Structures are given as structure tokens and as C-alpha cells.
Amino acid sequence: MKIAELKNNLKQGNLDNVYLITGKEQVFIKDIQKSFKDIMSSEEREMNFSNFDLEEVSLGDVINEAISAPFFGERRLVFAEHPYFLTGEKVKNVVDQNADLLLKYIKNPTPSTILVIFASYDKLDSRKKIVKELKKLAITVNAGKMEGPILAKTIKNDLENAGYQIENEALDLLINKTKGNYSLIINQLNKLKLYSLNTKKIDQKSVIELVPQSLEDNVFDLMTEILNKNIYKAEELYNQFLLQKIDPILLVAIIISQLRLLIQVKILSEKGLTEGTIAKNLKMNPYRVKYAYRQARTLNRQQLQIMYGDIVNLDYQIKSGQGDKELLFDLFIAKYA
Amino acid sequence: MENLVKEQPRVVHEFQKIISSNMLSHAYLIDNASSKIRHQMAIWLAQSQFCDNLENGMPDQTCQKCQTIILGDNPDVLEIKTEKQSIGVDDIKFFKKEANMAATQGKRRILIIDEAEKMTVQAANNLLKTIEEPEGNLMIILLADSSKQLLPTIQSRVQIFHLSNQSNEDEIASLVELGFKEEQALRALKVSDIKYLESTTGEKYQSLLSAITNWLKEVNQQKINCFVDVQTDLMPLVENKDQQHLVFNMLNQIFSDILSIRYNLEKSTLTPVDILEKRNIQKIINMSDDLFTAEQMWKSNVSFQAILEDLSLKFVD
Missing domain, CATH: 1.20.272.10 (Zinc Finger, Delta Prime; domain 3)
Structure with missing residues (x-):
């Protein structure tokens, strides 16, 4: 599922019980997290929202939270970050996780709970049973890097909406200097927009001068x-x-x-x-x-x-x-x- | 495990005699066969020192003490096994310290070093001191692909047992389960150890062989495109260290096959034709040398892809 579709579904109240968010693009991840939190009022969130780091907290605690009934509200929202056991990488100094607990839960999730797993990794180990089942049973949303033309188009649209233009050479250079990292690009654009406040046109010279070399x-x-x-x-x-x-x-x-x-x-x-x-x-x-x-x-x-x-x-x-x-x-x- | 006597009758029989007459040495090196069989042999030897029902130097392998050794639960049987590229001096020091503690279950402690060829020179020299002057009742069992891969000083101070290299039925069966055809499994076991073959499937093994063959065909044609092939055709098929090891085994076998074809020696294993026919024998020997160096580089943790690309440039010189 695409991010736009997910946000639309959340706005309209079409909610599922288990979501798997893959990819490492921080701008998108923060945006997705905000969209999920916005389905609850701030009072509801205080009682029914929790965020777990799976490198430090056991899956048992996360599942216990997920199976609990909501408190003064109609639903519970649980975020689980750094599910390292979904990858093939060996991670040091982390809590040993029993993936079977999660497997059991996603097969029969609590109807009043929304569990969102943020797997911010380059690659998940698709040979693992838990990964196969998650991809089958959870709603998977890709928050990964935007590639080539889509990235360029998105940047141009962002700038046009703000009343700016960017030269093609400047755009190429910006994407290269930031290695196509959208979060970094947004940071750099704030600077470039200020610099080009009068002309509303971002040229190659300003990218050379303002965007640091990697x-x-x-x-x-x-x-x-x-x-x-x-x-x-x-x-x-x-x-x-x-x-x-x-x-x-x-x-x-x-x-x-x-x-x-x-x-x-x-x-x-x-x-x-x-x-x-x-x-x-x-x-x-x-x-x-x-x-x-x-x-x-x-x-x-x-x-x-x-x-x-x-x-x-x-x-x-x-x-x-x-x-x-x-x-x-x-x-x-x-x-x- | 039950097949060990059937698979390795000569070595088992020799050990039986030594055990029965209480003439066990303090250090052994077991080589040849596959890593699985070498390991089984070491476990069998360890069991012989703890078994409650030892008969004619044969452990029964079913008593509780034998079972705990199989499960790795006997505190007096220590194993050095590593996923890393090498066994360092710190690993040896740590296990030596452990091994020198008093035995808790029986009369002696046993230290098994799997893939002993992975020991660095410093690690091997550190172990040498213990082999020369063993402390307490310690027995060291070194397991290696070939005894020649170990320092001569170690070879001369241990008793070496060469296992028989005939293929093991269990290993063929386990490869067939992974989608290998029986004939393909038999050939594959001549090329590489079961440990590396089990990291792949029959289909993947075949794809890998095709990709390597095509890469060498480009080399034969002096096409610099073989540099690009490494990334586009070879790397997508190689997912882990075991498969990288397998690639080196396959390349070594192909070079060996080419020499066999040129000199009408025994039947080739991986390639029925001389895929480097445009290269003279001196060039083939130089390429083999480059391949040997490449493997040394890989063992020092140089990137596998970079090594193959570097080989491409050397081969198309």
C-alpha cells in the first residue's frame, strides 16, 4: 500500500489491526506516525498509546499491551520499533525475542488494537516464517527511498507549491549531494529557499555554495x-x-x-x-x-x-x-x- | 552417527585398538572427509573417554554420558567453533584457560578445535605450547580439511589420522532434500564440503555454476565485460560467507578440470570442456596463483565482490 492510500484510509476510519511499515525514510515514517496518532484525541492518546523499542523491550510486553482492552476510549494504538529479528543481521546487546509470540498474535489480533510495526531496515529476511506471515496478514506500507524520477518530481512539486522553481542541473546536484535522501533534501531546501527568497529560483551556484559535500x-x-x-x-x-x-x-x-x-x-x-x-x-x-x-x-x-x-x-x-x-x-x- | 563405523572402518578400528590398550595420545589431528564426518569422529573419540559401557574401545553412544556429549552438554568437552574468518589468539587463550580447569565428569578434559586451519599464526603458536607441554589430563583434537593447511610445527607434534574421502550417504540424502539430483550431489561433494553446499539448493548451485562458467568464458574471450558480470550476474546469487566459500571451491575445481582436460587425466568434475582454451598453460598457472591469492585476501575480510572484480582485471590483462 502507498503512503497516500494509508493516510486516506486512516482519515476515513478504514482501520486494520496490524500494519508493517518498511523502509528508512524518516520524513515518511514521522508522517505515518503522525497520521496514526491523529486518529485519536490527545486525551485518548494519553491512556491508549504506547511506543516500544524491540531492541530493549521483550515481545511479551508488547503483546500484553496489545491484548489489553482500551481505557476510556474505543481503541488502543501500539507502535513497535526496531524489530531486528525480522532481518538477517546479527545485532549485539539486544533483548532475545521469541518471534512465535508475534506470529500467534497476528493470526488472531485484538479487534480494538492497532499494532504498527516499524521495520526501518534495508531488507527483511523473507526466508523467516514471521516475515512471510507478516507480509501475508499485515497491511504493508513502504516508507523507503523514492527513486530517480519520482523523487525529482516530488521535489519540484514541493517547490512549486511553495512558489519556487529549481534548475534541472541544480536539482541533479542536490539529489547527488544528499544521496537521494528525502529527509536531508527537505532540510537543505529550507536553506535554499531562504537564500533565493527574492528570485524564487534555485540555481546550481546556490546548491554548490550552500549544500555541504558528502x-x-x-x-x-x-x-x-x-x-x-x-x-x-x-x-x-x-x-x-x-x-x-x-x-x-x-x-x-x-x-x-x-x-x-x-x-x-x-x-x-x-x-x-x-x-x-x-x-x-x-x-x-x-x-x-x-x-x-x-x-x-x-x-x-x-x-x-x-x-x-x-x-x-x-x-x-x-x-x-x-x-x-x-x-x-x-x-x-x-x-x- | 551410526554410519561412522561403516563409513570410516579403518580409522575407527585403529582408534579402538588404541583406546582398548589405553594408549591414547594427548593431541590428534583428523583431516579429509567432510566437516560433518570429522566432527562425528571427534565426538566419537570424546565419547570413548566418558562412556559407561565402553566395549572393545567402542562407546555405546546411547548411555547418558554419550548423549550429553552429542548434545554439547558435557562441561569437560569443549569445542571451538567460529563463524568468523579466523580463530584468533584470544579464542585459543580463553579455551585453554577453560580446558586447564579440573575435570568434573570424568578423568580428562577434551578440547575440539573445528576448522583448525582457520587459526592465525599467533593462535597456532599459542596452542603449540600446550601441545608440547600439556597441563593436566587434557586431550586436544584438531579437525581440518587438510593437515597441510596447518603449521608444520603443529603437524609434527600431533598424531594425524586421515579419514576416507568416499561420499557419505547421509550427506547425499541431505543434498537431495535440498533439491540436488543424486548425480549432481555426488559431484558437488567432490567439489566442496557439505557445510557450504547446505547453504544453497540444487537449483541455486546450478545457477551459480552457470554464472561462473559464463564469467570465465568472457575471460577466455578477453572481454572486459567480465568485470561488470561480477555485479550483475554473480553477486545476486551469493548471499552469505558459505556461498562465497563455495564459489572459491568451484573456481578451484574448474581450474583443476581444465588441467585434467589438457593432459587427458581423470574425468573432469564441473566442466566437460576447456572453457579457457585460448589461454596457454603458463597463463592458466598464473591465473591459479591469482585465485589462490584471492582466497587469502577473502580470508582477511577483503570484500568478496572487490576480489572477484580484481580477478577479472588480472585475468583479462
Whole structure:
């Protein structure tokens, strides 16, 4: 079910007993939580609303709350967050949960209770019985990331409703700098709207000046400086990372992922594939591919491939304890001098 | 477990004689066969030290003491098992400390180290001290795929028992349950350990084999597209560490098959044709070396995808 449909149903009083909200987009999650809370008056909420963190509270307590009759009201609303047992990940220092309790409950939920489970994870483990049953018996709503064109359209609509316009290049850059995170985009738009209060037009220059570069962008700059043999500049950037206490292992991981995409885009564009087809082939956000496509133009594939081999080898040297990681990264930069 | 005597008559018989004459050593290394059978052998050996009804060096496996060992409930039988890539020196120190406490159920304590080849050099050296000068009545049983994977210093200080490598009926049955055809299961067990095969299904195993074969065909054609294939064709089929291990096993077997085909040796297991026919023998050997290094990198926790992509670039050099 889509968020709009859910909100509409809640407004009209078409309520179900169990909801599963998947995805990590905070703006949507907060919006959904507000919509659920709005079905009760504030007095009713005080008595009949509870919010549980399943990393800290046992499922038994949640189910006990869910089977209790409402107090001075017609329904009870129960939120359950961080249901880590629905994923395949191993989580440390959490309460051991008996998923069978939830399984039993969703098969026969209390009619006067609305149980909303917020599974803010990238992926649920669909092999688990509890996940299969939840998807079958609960109303599932996706609060995940908006992809490519839908995201762009939503931002444009938001801005138009507020009486603003945004240049296409500025929009691309904004989406890239925020990695398509809608919550972040909304935060940045507040700033950009203030900055463009007179013109009501957001251009690329203002996005460059006001939206901070992500760690990935800064690492890309480092990688470009190394490839261009600007060793002093590269060392300066690297030292800034160290001052910010950024682990060289993280830098290596980001460079690997960036080089991978650049090489993939180079290979596929040499075969004559368009940006859209490449994004589809790689199952990747079209904006990321578009950006990489632009960056890859000026770079030499042979050079990128050599660097890929070097950086994977550096990862091995660090992880097998062949030397101090900060020094090993330094030597990696020096190799390109 | 009941099949152990039938599956491994030689080793069981040898141990029977040693147990009957009370000549057990303090350190053993058991290799070959599958992880499941090696583990069963270690449990059988541990049972022989606690069984109430030991007869001709054979534990009955049904008494309460034998059962608690099978269930892992005997405090005197300690097992080091890890899901991690390696067994570190801290793991060994912790278990040594535990193992050196006085026995509570019988006359001795037993430490079983599963996948002993995962021990880091520091961990192995730390264990070496205990093997050289065992404290109290401690028996150490190391289990490994091959004794050659352990430090020579350890090999020379333990008694090594090589299990028979014939495929186990139980293992074939468990793979058939996972959708493998019997012939496919037999072949798969020659390629990889049951532990890794059980992480997949017959259909998935076949898809994985096809994807690896296609990837190598691209390599053979010197097509740089094999770099992209890693993400688009291989990675969607590999969900966990066990399946990654399986990929390395399959690749090693394919290289072995190619050499068999070229030199008209025994029948190949995974590929009936030489899928790298455009590469000369020296190049094949270099590629095998690269594959060996790649596996070492993987054991050090370098990303599996990055390793395969790096191999693609090396192979299409």
C-alpha cells in the first residue's frame, strides 16, 4: 500500500489491526506516525498509546499491551520499533525475542488494537516464517527511498507549491549531494529557499555554495587528485580526513565503490549503452549513474583499472596487518607521485 | 552417527585398538572427509573417554554420558567453533584457560578445535605450547580439511589420522532434500564440503555454476565485460560467507578440470570442456596463483565482490 492510500484510509476510519511499515525514510515514517496518532484525541492518546523499542523491550510486553482492552476510549494504538529479528543481521546487546509470540498474535489480533510495526531496515529476511506471515496478514506500507524520477518530481512539486522553481542541473546536484535522501533534501531546501527568497529560483551556484559535500564527494576529490598526480593536494585532503578521525579502512571502502562504478560506466558506455540502460543493468539509482557518467568522461579506464587493483591490494595489506593503516594509505598516495 | 563405523572402518578400528590398550595420545589431528564426518569422529573419540559401557574401545553412544556429549552438554568437552574468518589468539587463550580447569565428569578434559586451519599464526603458536607441554589430563583434537593447511610445527607434534574421502550417504540424502539430483550431489561433494553446499539448493548451485562458467568464458574471450558480470550476474546469487566459500571451491575445481582436460587425466568434475582454451598453460598457472591469492585476501575480510572484480582485471590483462 502507498503512503497516500494509508493516510486516506486512516482519515476515513478504514482501520486494520496490524500494519508493517518498511523502509528508512524518516520524513515518511514521522508522517505515518503522525497520521496514526491523529486518529485519536490527545486525551485518548494519553491512556491508549504506547511506543516500544524491540531492541530493549521483550515481545511479551508488547503483546500484553496489545491484548489489553482500551481505557476510556474505543481503541488502543501500539507502535513497535526496531524489530531486528525480522532481518538477517546479527545485532549485539539486544533483548532475545521469541518471534512465535508475534506470529500467534497476528493470526488472531485484538479487534480494538492497532499494532504498527516499524521495520526501518534495508531488507527483511523473507526466508523467516514471521516475515512471510507478516507480509501475508499485515497491511504493508513502504516508507523507503523514492527513486530517480519520482523523487525529482516530488521535489519540484514541493517547490512549486511553495512558489519556487529549481534548475534541472541544480536539482541533479542536490539529489547527488544528499544521496537521494528525502529527509536531508527537505532540510537543505529550507536553506535554499531562504537564500533565493527574492528570485524564487534555485540555481546550481546556490546548491554548490550552500549544500555541504558528502564524505563520498570529498573522497572522490581525493581520488581525482591522486589520479591527476596532485600529490600535495591529495596529502592535504588525506590529512583533513585523519583530523576528522575518519578511518583509512572507510576511505578505502568508499574509493573501491566509486572506482567500481566508474569502471562499470566506462565499460558499458564504450559498448554504446545509454545512462538509463546502464542504471537498469546495474540496478542502481539513475542519478548516481548520471553523475558517474559525467565524472567518467574525463578519466582513463586503464588508469582506473590499475588503481582498482592497487586499492584492493591496499585493503588486503591493511586487513592482514602488514603495517600501520595510516602509513600504508600514505604510501598508496605516494605511489602515484 | 551410526554410519561412522561403516563409513570410516579403518580409522575407527585403529582408534579402538588404541583406546582398548589405553594408549591414547594427548593431541590428534583428523583431516579429509567432510566437516560433518570429522566432527562425528571427534565426538566419537570424546565419547570413548566418558562412556559407561565402553566395549572393545567402542562407546555405546546411547548411555547418558554419550548423549550429553552429542548434545554439547558435557562441561569437560569443549569445542571451538567460529563463524568468523579466523580463530584468533584470544579464542585459543580463553579455551585453554577453560580446558586447564579440573575435570568434573570424568578423568580428562577434551578440547575440539573445528576448522583448525582457520587459526592465525599467533593462535597456532599459542596452542603449540600446550601441545608440547600439556597441563593436566587434557586431550586436544584438531579437525581440518587438510593437515597441510596447518603449521608444520603443529603437524609434527600431533598424531594425524586421515579419514576416507568416499561420499557419505547421509550427506547425499541431505543434498537431495535440498533439491540436488543424486548425480549432481555426488559431484558437488567432490567439489566442496557439505557445510557450504547446505547453504544453497540444487537449483541455486546450478545457477551459480552457470554464472561462473559464463564469467570465465568472457575471460577466455578477453572481454572486459567480465568485470561488470561480477555485479550483475554473480553477486545476486551469493548471499552469505558459505556461498562465497563455495564459489572459491568451484573456481578451484574448474581450474583443476581444465588441467585434467589438457593432459587427458581423470574425468573432469564441473566442466566437460576447456572453457579457457585460448589461454596457454603458463597463463592458466598464473591465473591459479591469482585465485589462490584471492582466497587469502577473502580470508582477511577483503570484500568478496572487490576480489572477484580484481580477478577479472588480472585475468583479462
